Amino acid sequence: MLNVTWWRSPEGMNNLGDEITSILLENHFQVEHSKTNIFNADVISTGSILNWVYNRDDWKPGRRRLAVVGSGLMKPVANIEKKNKANDFLDIHSVRGYLTKSLLGAKGNDVSIGDPGLLASLLVSTKPAKKFKFGVIPHHTKVDDVAFINKFSALGDVCVIDFRTNDHHAIFTQMLECEVILSQSLHGLIFSDSLGIPNVWVDSGTLHGGGEFKFYDYFSSIGRDFSRKLDVSQGDAQISMLHDSKIHEMSQLKLREVQSDIIAAFKKVI
Secondary structure, three states, X not given: OEEEEOOOOOOOXXXXXXXXXXXXXXXXXXXXXXXXXXXXXXEEOOOOOOHHHHOOOOOOOOOOOEEEEEEOOOOOOOOHHHHHHHOOOEEEEEEOOHHHHHHOHHHHOXXXXXXXXXXXXXXXXXXXXXXXXXXXXXXOOXXXXXXXXXXXXXXXXXXXXXXXXXXHHHHHHHHHOEEEEEEOOHHHHHHHHHHOOOEEEEEOOOOOOOOOHHHHHHHHHHOOOOOOEEEOOOOOHHHHOOOHHHXXXXXXXXXXXXXXXHHHHHHOXX
C-alpha cells in the first residue's frame, strides 16, 4: 500500500486539480494507495505542496524516505541548501516546472519536469461533440461568486465548470464539449493542454500567498508565454474583446515528450 498525501480543504472539499494524484494512481497506474498526512507519506505529487516539506524545521531523524513526483513550490524557500541537508530523506524525481527546479539548489540537479495533470488525456477514451463556444473554470474559491461569473456573460455561449469534485470523467467531458477553455484554475489550463483544448489564462489578481508563481512555473515546463493572459483584475473590457492572441494551444509533440518523463518518474516510486 502506497501512502500518499495531497491538498484537500479542512472541510473535506475535493478539488480536481489536487485529486488528480489519486485518480491517476487508481485509474492509470492501478496502484493501491491511501491518503495520509505529510508525516506518514511515501509520495507527494501534484500541487504546490513542496513547501509543506521545506517550511518545516521539526523533521525527526530517521524519517522514512519521501518521494516527490511532479510537485511544485508555492513560493521560493530561504536557505535552501541548509534545508536540503535537513531534508536528507527527500528523493525528488520530478517537479512541476523549471522555476521550482532552479530554486532547489543541488536537489534540483537531476530531476525531470512535468505536472502530473498533463496525463489527463490518458484517462479519456472518447471525445464528445462540441456544445459550447467557451468553458469557464473558476478557482474553487470563486465558483459561487456571482459577480465574478457574470463577468463572462458578454461571451454568450458559456459553460461554467466546477472543479470541486473528484469525478474526472464528468469534468473532462464538460471541458471537451467546449471549443475554448477560460480558466482561473491552474489545473484547468493543464488539463486543457493535455486534452488538446485551446485555452486562456484568466488572471483576476492574487488568490493566495504564492501569487502567480505556480502559473509561471508550469508555463516554463512547456514554453508557454508568461504574458499571454486575460487580465480581469482591472475590469471586464478584455473579456468582451477576447481575441486569438490570448489563446494558447499546446504542441502535441511537446505533450508526448513531457508525458513520457512524468510516467518515468511515477514508475520510480510505484
